[in-house]
Structures are given as structure tokens and as C-alpha cells.
Amino acid sequence: MLTFVIRRLLLAIPTLLLISLVIFLLVDLAPGSPMSEIPRTVPPEVRERMMQAMGANEPVVVRYLLWLRQFFLVEPAYVIDSLMGTNLAGGAQRVLSWQSRMPVFDIIAQRLPQTLTVIGSAYLVGVLIALPIGIYSAYRQYSWFDQLGTFVTMVGSSVPTFFTGVLLIIVFSVNLGWFPSIYDTTLEVTDWASFKMQIMQMALPVTMLALHNATEISRYMRSSMLENLGQDYVRTARAKGMSERVVVLKHVLRNSLIPVVTVIALGIPTIFGGAIIAEQVFKVNGLGTALIGAINASDLPTVQTLTFIFAVLIVFFNLVADILYGILDPRIRYD
Amino acid sequence: MNFRTALLGTTAAATAFIGLAPAAHAQRAADGNVKILYFQAVSVMNPYMSSGTKDVHGSSLVIEPLAGFDEKGGLVPRLVTEIPSVENGGISKDLTTITWKLTPGLKWSDGTPVTADDAVFTYEYCTNADMGCSQAARFQGIKTVEATDPQTIKITFTTPKPNPFSAFVGAASPVLQRAQFKDCVGAAAQTCTEQNTKPVGTGPFTVTDFKVNDVVQLAANANYRDPAKPAFATVTLKGGGDARASARAVMETGEFDYAWNTQINPEFQAQLAAGGKGELISAFSNNVERIELNLTDPSPDLPEGERSQIKNPHPILSDVRVRRALSMAMDRQLLVDVGYGAAGKPTCNVIPAPEIYASPNTNCHVQDIEGAKALLEEAGWTDSNGDGIRDKDGKKLSLLFQTSVNAVRQDFQALVKGWWTQIGVETELKAIEPSVFFGGDPGTPDTYQRFYAEAQLDTLDYDGTDPEAYLGQYVCANVPGPGNGWRGTNINRLCDPAYEKLLADLSKTADLNERAKIIISMNDLLTKDGYVSIPLVDRARLSAKSKTLGGVVLNAWDSELWNASDWYRIK
Amino acid sequence: MRDATGSAEPPLVRVRDLKMFFPVHTGVLRRHTGDVKAVDGVSFDIMEGETLGLVGESGCGKSTVGRALLRLCEITGGSVTIGGVDVATLSPAELRKARPLMQMVFQDPQASLNPRMTVAAIIGEPLDEHTTLSRDEKLARIYELMDAVGLNRRFASHYPHEFSGGQRQRIGIARALALNPKFIVCDEPIAALDVSIQAQVVNLLEDLQDRLGLTYLFISHDLSMVRHIADRVAVMYLGQIAELSPREALYAEPLHPYAKALLSAVPEPDPDREATRKRIILKGDVPSPANPPKGCNFCTRCPEAQERCHSTAPRLSEVAPGRFVACHRVTESAGATGATMANEHNQMGENE
Numbered sequence A: 001m002l003t004f005v006i007r008r009l010l011l012a013i014p015t016l017l018l019i020s021l022v023i024f025l026l027v028d029l030a031p032g033s034p035m036s037e038i039p040r041t042v043p044p045e046v047r048e049r050m051m052q053a054m055g056a057n058e059p060v061v062v063r064y065l066l067w068l069r070q071f072f073l074v075e076p077a078y079v080i081d082s083l084m085g086t087n088l089a090g091g092a093q094r095v096l097s098w099q100s101r102m103p104v105f106d107i108i109a110q111r112l113p114q115t116l117t118v119i120g121s122a123y124l125v126g127v128l129i130a131l132p133i134g135i136y137s138a139y140r141q142y143s144w145f146d147q148l149g150t151f152v153t154m155v156g157s158s159v160p161t162f163f164t165g166v167l168l169i170i171v172f173s174v175n176l177g178w179f180p181s182i183y184d185t186t187l188e189v190t191d192w193a194s195f196k197m198q199i200m201q202m203a204l205p206v207t208m209l210a211l212h213n214a215t216e217i218s219r220y221m222r223s224s225m226l227e228n229l230g231q232d233y234v235r236t237a238r239a240k241g242m243s244e245r246v247v248v249l250k251h252v253l254r255n256s257l258i259p260v261v262t263v264i265a266l267g268i269p270t271i272f273g274g275a276i277i278a279e280q281v282f283k284v285n286g287l288g289t290a291l292i293g294a295i296n297a298s299d300l301p302t303v304q305t306l307t308f309i310f311a312v313l314i315v316f317f318n319l320v321a322d323i324l325y326g327i328l329d330p331r332i333r334y335d
Numbered sequence B: 001m002n003f004r005t006a007l008l009g010t011t012a013a014a015t016a017f018i019g020l021a022p023a024a025h026a027q028r029a030a031d032g033n034v035k036i037l038y039f040q041a042v043s044v045m046n047p048y049m050s051s052g053t054k055d056v057h058g059s060s061l062v063i064e065p066l067a068g069f070d071e072k073g074g075l076v077p078r079l080v081t082e083i084p085s086v087e088n089g090g091i092s093k094d095l096t097t098i099t100w101k102l103t104p105g106l107k108w109s110d111g112t113p114v115t116a117d118d119a120v121f122t123y124e125y126c127t128n129a130d131m132g133c134s135q136a137a138r139f140q141g142i143k144t145v146e147a148t149d150p151q152t153i154k155i156t157f158t159t160p161k162p163n164p165f166s167a168f169v170g171a172a173s174p175v176l177q178r179a180q181f182k183d184c185v186g187a188a189a190q191t192c193t194e195q196n197t198k199p200v201g202t203g204p205f206t207v208t209d210f211k212v213n214d215v216v217q218l219a220a221n222a223n224y225r226d227p228a229k230p231a232f233a234t235v236t237l238k239g240g241g242d243a244r245a246s247a248r249a250v251m252e253t254g255e256f257d258y259a260w261n262t263q264i265n266p267e268f269q270a271q272l273a274a275g276g277k278g279e280l281i282s283a284f285s286n287n288v289e290r291i292e293l294n295l296t297d298p299s300p301d302l303p304e305g306e307r308s309q310i311k312n313p314h315p316i317l318s319d320v321r322v323r324r325a326l327s328m329a330m331d332r333q334l335l336v337d338v339g340y341g342a343a344g345k346p347t348c349n350v351i352p353a354p355e356i357y358a359s360p361n362t363n364c365h366v367q368d369i370e371g372a373k374a375l376l377e378e379a380g381w382t383d384s385n386g387d388g389i390r391d392k393d394g395k396k397l398s399l400l401f402q403t404s405v406n407a408v409r410q411d412f413q414a415l416v417k418g419w420w421t422q423i424g425v426e427t428e429l430k431a432i433e434p435s436v437f438f439g440g441d442p443g444t445p446d447t448y449q450r451f452y453a454e455a456q457l458d459t460l461d462y463d464g465t466d467p468e469a470y471l472g473q474y475v476c477a478n479v480p481g482p483g484n485g486w487r488g489t490n491i492n493r494l495c496d497p498a499y500e501k502l503l504a505d506l507s508k509t510a511d512l513n514e515r516a517k518i519i520i521s522m523n524d525l526l527t528k529d530g531y532v533s534i535p536l537v538d539r540a541r542l543s544a545k546s547k548t549l550g551g552v553v554l555n556a557w558d559s560e561l562w563n564a565s566d567w568y569r570i571k
Numbered sequence C: 001m002r003d004a005t006g007s008a009e010p011p012l013v014r015v016r017d018l019k020m021f022f023p024v025h026t027g028v029l030r031r032h033t034g035d036v037k038a039v040d041g042v043s044f045d046i047m048e049g050e051t052l053g054l055v056g057e058s059g060c061g062k063s064t065v066g067r068a069l070l071r072l073c074e075i076t077g078g079s080v081t082i083g084g085v086d087v088a089t090l091s092p093a094e095l096r097k098a099r100p101l102m103q104m105v106f107q108d109p110q111a112s113l114n115p116r117m118t119v120a121a122i123i124g125e126p127l128d129e130h131t132t133l134s135r136d137e138k139l140a141r142i143y144e145l146m147d148a149v150g151l152n153r154r155f156a157s158h159y160p161h162e163f164s165g166g167q168r169q170r171i172g173i174a175r176a177l178a179l180n181p182k183f184i185v186c187d188e189p190i191a192a193l194d195v196s197i198q199a200q201v202v203n204l205l206e207d208l209q210d211r212l213g214l215t216y217l218f219i220s221h222d223l224s225m226v227r228h229i230a231d232r233v234a235v236m237y238l239g240q241i242a243e244l245s246p247r248e249a250l251y252a253e254p255l256h257p258y259a260k261a262l263l264s265a266v267p268e269p270d271p272d273r274e275a276t277r278k279r280i281i282l283k284g285d286v287p288s289p290a291n292p293p294k295g296c297n298f299c300t301r302c303p304e305a306q307e308r309c310h311s312t313a314p315r316l317s318e319v320a321p322g323r324f325v326a327c328h329r330v331t332e333s334a335g336a337t338g339a340t341m342a343n344e345h346n347q348m349g350e351n352e
């Protein structure tokens, strides 16, 4: 297993480097300029100067190599410096956003908390409601519960989140006034009251995303359960005289979870990518909006860094999914 | 009559008004928190780093220029005792120097005194070649900025400046503190994250927490010059979402007190007003939605580099009668009703304000389809084959009409196409992503500068109240082309010696009434006489404020948060 | 019924008029529009210690009979009594308690073993459920069972996928034996195995039967193997029993036309008889169990079909001692001596 992991990690390095180059070229080739958000009253010479100061008009190779250096050498150096009090970085320039001139990693650090709390808990809640629904729907296939579940998931996956989001706002914020429609990123949970506030402001975005996630995962769970319920070993378990609970929860569920756990693990990187629409609608301003904002502003260093981290996470969680598969399914062995 | 008094005649009244409003709330930081929503979030609190509107407005809560504009376009002193003029000796007779006197006793938010040296530093900071200062244009034509004494700033120009109110005037050109920014000169400016996000200022608030592109938290500046202001103890300046959602947050859910730029369609405006929690406020300045016409031939049949160039006059649009007919076909009031509602009004001018510069021309307000048809007939464009499209010498009267992707603009395109079709002009529509259209990438054929079309819908406002620089764009030397990397500003490719003569006169004229006359003539050459541009709608700033927020005066000439020190909670 | 004429000893397994229909739902609203009559009125007895072979072509309902017997599916009608317990009407809790009595060895040894459980867990799980043995005792029992089926004890903590097909089937058998059942349904236990291993497994089953006094329902479509292991053989066609006879009698002289056709395909061990063997090739396809033909369900393919075969269904009746056939022609010529199974059932019911 260990050699497998090491081999996969080593293989990932050239893959990721290639990905980083491809992303860089794609972002660079995309039409649009970092100056597009600047008012048109700003004269061309001034624009030229601004581009120059940002390093935006260097040749693409130079910029790519600079980014590689900053990402792989300078940024880790800063991390080590801040942990150990050393001075490895020596004031070298970090990866700076063109939009705000802030180090991109500082932006990420600012935004990760709300992304993890909102999008992460939405994922968790989604999974937690999806599994029982999927299990019960499969166990009682074609029952009214299953039919309702099929209908809801069909609606859930075909109605876009921006629609459900705005609908939730209109019903629960505008009409009923129960929950805020705008997420307050400055809220710090210090006591019971602020914790309640936090729950309140998470309610709508989490509901929206959890429903969306749940529809997908519950479908996986259902079909995986159905597949296993029809297997002979289930009949064996029944023949052994095991109770229905043991048959379903021990035999069937444990086998059905194998592909579902993989799907869940593969979905985790999307938490870090943030849910662009949810973040926009509820103004959570997490990593998703950072990315879309940077794309709109042609903020190449930010787009590049965020997408690359995203790519790393995808590669990593693919590995995690494979390892999980190996652990859960004794038929799979990596040597 | 002198330049200052006429243009700024309203100043006294404005200051008096501002002075009155908060009288009943004469206690600093008594009104708690005010929540402001900018759907484009603030990226940086230093307008020299970014000239994005949101950044300029956000930073105006903290750092201030010497003087600003009021809601009528008049100048108001901020850090100075009075607005310099030739009369009070602040502007030299030969128009080459301007001298500002700082208000005595002025302090930075850190308690240290504001001195003329800080302004000198700001000038050096922004004009440093390695800095990439986004407001560098404001300091153009300046020879020196000196601190003749700690309270006096003297700016000397290389040539006489009839309008010297560019540097240190308006929210985009504030004074920075030398002590804080001294290590941020040149290339180092880029990495001064702390300074760029938490500048020391003279404004009513100071930054306490800055989350980039998300939220800025501010607190009342303990050293603000007016001890009774600001009324609010803290400000939350949040970003994110879109115009619709931010209007809703103020007017329906009441979660926010103020929302910037709530450009929403008239139908939704009415719906939100019924919410009862807030109101939409609007203010007009010089923002005109117009159709620019291309006087040169953009035909793809021409070799690359010769498209839309002076040497190839447009085969159809070179005839002013055709251009005029295109304008006559417009129903401007309908455009306003469809696209802007309270946030727009019909206009026939590219310079609609301030009042003295506005041409009294209103003849375009009524649509005249028949007149347009007659004019086209007269110009020789007839529908010889009965297909509904006019032609002449075997050439069809067919135009490509482009603009950026934007719901209102696409509505306008459709309406205009309808009218032009009525008068026998075939119209092809094209919509381009804004980041491409306005991106100015010289390698892309779809930028507004390239103008590979006959007509394009866009808007262009200009800084401050004086249109000289703006009118200066329409000169032959400014035509975008391969020679200048497609970076000229003369989008219409106007090459008119009469126009350039007027421009030269304007640059030598200081008297306000004379200037106004010239400006109006130039405006008319672009519009009602020359039909180079077809002005459609004078666009207002449209924002939303809570009914519990008092003291708001929407200002379209400066930062919308220009008088945040006067805002208070209505109890 | 091996000696149905005499012995007063009640059969271990008694099946009467067993029906197992699978509902067919069609359309958008999934309305119940018909049934797959997988088993349609099957009756037979199995005496203690006996092996009843159940043969028939694929899809005729053999597995379904096996499952219905053990109530691994909810039967549509009829009764099943095993060891005096009416399995068909037990409540789920009672049924669980009755499980140790009856077990099944499945057709596909790979699919019937939970891939995420070790051999020890698979064999030991029923012990957890039905006994109060201590951990060590359980382990001892697991080893004992592994020994009994010829599996090396070292493999106790291995997973099913690490075994060969034959070994897997041994695990399945060990598992079935764990609770000391009296009756085991062997559903084509060797169909998925290599020919070389088939004999081993069959020998193992026979061996276990001798040692433990087991009773088997041995389902197979391999007629030679059935001939080898079974005492009596039931031939199934389209959800019904066509003929039920002692092994020797059936193989020597099949009575039902379908049994004749089926057996004509079996190579004879005796070279003389093999030389004269004539294959009877049946024409046409097996009708769908969802829509069986009117009358005798074999009439569409029967080479000897008469008019009445198309109108009335023959009943399974005893035509010679111990030989039951469902064919008008055979019952006619035999003079309809015996009672039908159903009648017999009624009589027995009255006697009780």
C-alpha cells in the first residue's frame, strides 16, 4: 500500500506540473485584460504603466516561471518563516493578486474559513441526509417514499441552485424574515448568541447546497443499495436467519457504501472550490467568489493559484478515494 | 464672471446644507453601526492602486483629497480653507500655478498633523515611473508640487491650465500620509499590503478590519476634524452579489442601510419600492448611453490594419444625412422607460451637465420615422428591389451594431434594430463579453477601440465636471490603429479641423462663459450638427437607502460616500 | 415416498400446491398487469435422509422452488412443511428461529458470499445469531466445519475472492452446515465449477449426507450428476412437475414426453445402449412463464400432443407405484390407478 501511495504521489508531480502549465496558458490566452475593470477614463499610457508594475506585460514564459518560483519556493519559505521564525524568504515577492495586490495565499487564508463552514457543512449535511434516504428508497423500491424521493431528486438536480437560492431568500428572508439573506463573514462565534446567529446565517445557503448535494448522493446510494440487495449473498444472509436489520445495515449497506464513499471522497475538492453560485447568492464570499471575481477581472495570479490548488486537491482526493476503496473492498489490493 | 463663482455657485448652499443636517445629531459615534453594500466588493483602500469605482468610493471613507465635488458638480473644500481662484489669489493670473491652504490643526487618524509635505509626497508617490499609479493622469502637466510652508501646497504647471482642479480634487486623488507610505514608493508600492488596505487618513472613518473583496470594517476616526462627526461609530462595507440582490437587501429585507449602484429594471424598481423598508435615490451627472457611429470603413474585405482607418471613409456613414436619419429613428423616452425608469432621462447631448455646459438642444426627443425615411431618400438610398432594405448603386444599407453583453443593452439593440428596420436599414446585432469589449487587448478584434462595426452602444463618463479632456479625445491624432496598438480614444474616427480648432481655443480660454460656449459648440458638432454620436439616455446613479438612514445626499460627481460623515440614524 | 406405498413415517419435507408468482408491473403508473408464474402448483415429499433431484431446463423455476421452500421469498400459495413446521405461515421472528433447520447451498459460490466478510465471519455469523457459544467455542466450531468440507484452517481470515471456485463452494457448504440443519437445498451447487472439481464437491455432499444424515433437494440441470446423487428425481417444466419417479425407473424408462426428450440427451454409460440412443429434439421455444399455454403447459412442444392436451391441464398422478406423471396419455394408458398428489394431500389432511 505504501509503495502504491508513493508511486502515485511521484506520478502526480509531472501531471500537476503539466496541469499548471496548461491552466496558465489557458488563463493567459483567454480574452480579457486585467485592465478591463479600470474606468475608460484612465488613459492608455497609465494603463501601460499599471500593467508593467504588476508584471502583466512580461512574456508568458517569464511569468509562468516566476509563478512557479513563487508558488513552490517563495510561498513555502514564508510558511516556514512564520512557523519557525527563520528568514528563508528574505523578502522575495509572493504570489500577488493583480486585483488587490494582496498575497493570494492571504486571500485564501481569509476565505477558507467561511468556505469550509458553509460549503463544508452543506456537504456534510447533504451526505447525512442522502444516505438514509438512499438506503430506505432502495429497501422499499417503488414505495411512495421512493417515488417521492425520485421526484424530489429529479427536481433538485434539474432546478439550478441560483433559482432555489433566490427562492429561499424570497420565502424565508423577504416574506417570513426568519433568516438573513446575506452572510456576515465578520461574525465571530464567541458565545451562545453569536453561535445562534451563525447557525441562522448558515441556514439558507446550507439548506440550498445540502439539498443539491443530497439529491446526487442519495441517487448513488439508492442504486448501489439496489444492486447489492439483489445479490445472492443477501439471500445467504437471510438464509442464515439474520434479522432484517442486520441483513440491510450490515451486509447490504457495508457493500453498497464502497462506491458511495468513493463518490463522496471525490466530491470533497468541490468544497474547496467553493460553490460559486451559493457564495454569490448569499454573499458568503468564500473561495468560489474569489475565483469567479478573479476570472472576471483577469487576475491571472489568483486564478492560476486557485485552480492549481484545486487541481492538487482533485489529484489528492482521487488518491484518497483509491486508498479508501482498497481499505473498504478486500477484493482490491495495491502492491 | 470668473471660473470659480459661476461653476461653483452652488458651493455655499451645499456647504450650508451639509452644515445643517447633522445639527440635531451632534455627537460622534452615537448611532452605532451603518451597513453599506457594494455588490462589487472593495479590493484595495488606495485609489492610486486601483481606479475601480468601488475602491475609490471605499477609500473615500478614510482618505480625502484637498477638495471634492458636491452633488451639483460644485467644488467643496475638504482639507483646505477655501477653493483657490484667480480672485482670491489661489490661482495665478497666467494660470500656471494653484496654491492650496490647508485647514489649520488638521490631524491624521493617528494623531499626527497633516502637512503640505504629505501632498508633495503623494505627488511623488503617484508619479514614480515604477509604481504603475492608476491616477497618474491627474498629475499630468504638473511641473512641481511644493510645500512652500507646512500649510501651503503650491502646484506649478508646465503650461497655463484653465482648469487646474485635477490633482488632489475628487475622491480618486486623495492625500496620503508620507510617514505611512514612505517605504512604498516605486515598485515597492505593490507589496505594501498593510498600507494599501489600512491607510492612515483624515476622513471620518478608519479601517479596523479588511477582508479583500469581501468586507471592510471601519470605526469613527477619533481625530476627525469635526468633533461632532461622524454620527456612526462603525461602518460595515460589504461586497458581493448583484444589483438586484443588493437592492433587495436594503428595500425588502432591510439587512443593509445603503446599497450602491442598484441598477435594476423599472419594473423591479416599482416592486421593491413597495417593500417599504427603503427608497431608491438617483443623481445625474455626465453619463450618457449613446450609439457611436464609425466614420471609417470596418469592412472585413479590407486588409487587416486598414479596417476602420481614416484613409477608408465609410461608404454609407460618411454621409451626415444617413447618420442624422439613424438618430431621428430613435424613441428615446421608450428606451428610458424600458431600461432605466427613474435612473434615466432622454438626452440629445454627449455633455448633458453641469447646466452651463449643456446644449439647449432637445429636438431629438421626438421620434421622427417619416423624417428619417425622407432624409434617406434625399441621400439617394431607395428600396429599388422592394425587399424592405434601402440600397444605392447596388449596395445595401446594412449596418453591424455591436455592444457589450448586458441585459439592458441587448434590449436597446433589439429596439434600435426595430426602428432602423422601419426606415429601411438592415441591422445585424452583435454582443461581446464586457471583459473582452472593454479589455483593450490589442490582439483581440472585438474591442470597442477596434470598432469593427458601423455602430456601437456604450457609455463614457469623465472625471470631474470639466469636459475639456473628454472632448479632446475626438481628434485625428487619437484614432486607434495598428500604429498606436489600438489605444487611441477617438473611437468614431472623427477628423474635423473645425472641431480641432474649437478644442485649441478651449485650451486657451479661462473665462467660464466663453468656455461654456465653446464646449456647447463642440457638443453640437458631435451631436446635432455632425451626428457622430447618437446620445440616447442620460444615466443617473441609482442607489438604495434605508428609510432609517438620514443625511444621505447622492452625488454623481464624486464618491457616493462623499458625505458619510453626515449620515445618521433616523430614530 | 421412496416407499410411499408402505411406510407410515411422515416425510421431512412436504410441499403441496406451491405457487410462486412474480407480479409484472407495466406502464407509467406501474400497474399490476400480470404474473410470471415461476412455480405454478408444485407438490412433492422428501423423506428424511433422502435426496430428491430436481431437473429441468433453465428458467423452469427450479431455483424458485428451492427458495420458496426455505421461504427466501414470500410464496403466493400452497403449503410447505419441513420437520412438522409449516414454513409458509411463520412470522418473521419464528422463521428466523426455524432457519437452523433448513439451509441452502447456492448456485453461484462467488456471488453468494459477502465479499467484505472473512471466511470465519461468513461461517461464524449464524452462530452469533442462533447459539450462545463463547468466542473460542465458535472458533472451534468454525475450524471443525472447515475441516469437514476440506478447507485448510489457515484460510479462516481470508476473503472469498482469494479462493478458487471449488473452495468457495466448500465455504458455502460449511456455512450451510454451521447450524446442523436437517434439510439442505443444493441449488446447482456445481454448475459454476470446473468438471474436475464438480465430482469432488458432489462427493463431499454425499459424504456429509452419510455422516450427518442430511436430506437434500438437489437442483441441477446436469442429468448425469442427478442420476449419481439422487434417490428420486422430479422433472420440472415451466413451473410445474412433469414427472416424479425413482431414479432407476426414470432413467430406464421415462414416462412423460418431456422427460423422454430430456433424458434422450444424456449419454449412456452403457456403450450398447449409448449406440441405440435416439435424441429427441424438441421443436419451438419454451413459452413465457408470464403467459403459459392453455391446457397442458408442454402441449406447444409435445411430439405426442392430442386435442385434449390443449384444453385441459393434466394433473400429476401416480401411474405406477412411486411414479407420478402429469400427462393425459400416460394416465390414460395406465388406467389412472393412483390418486393425484392433491387428492392424496386431502386424504392425509382428513386423516390427521
Ligand SMILES: Nc1ncnc2c1ncn2[C@@H]1O[C@H](COP(=O)(O)OP(=O)(O)OP(=O)(O)O)[C@@H](O)[C@H]1O
Residues within 6 Å of the ligand: C022, C036, C037, C038, C056, C057, C058, C059, C060, C061, C062, C063, C064, C065, C107, C221, C289
Ligand atoms: N425475483 C424475480 N422477479 C421476477 N421474475 C423472476 C424472479 N426470480 C425468478 N423469476 C422468473 O421466474 C422464472 C424461473 O426462474 P428460476 O430462477 O427459478 O429458474 P431456474 O430454473 O432456477 O433457472 P436456472 O437453471 O437458469 O437457474 C424465470 O422465468 C425467471 O425469469
Ligand SMILES: [Mg+2]
Residues within 6 Å of the ligand: C062, C063, C064, C107, C187, C188
Ligand atoms: Mg436457478
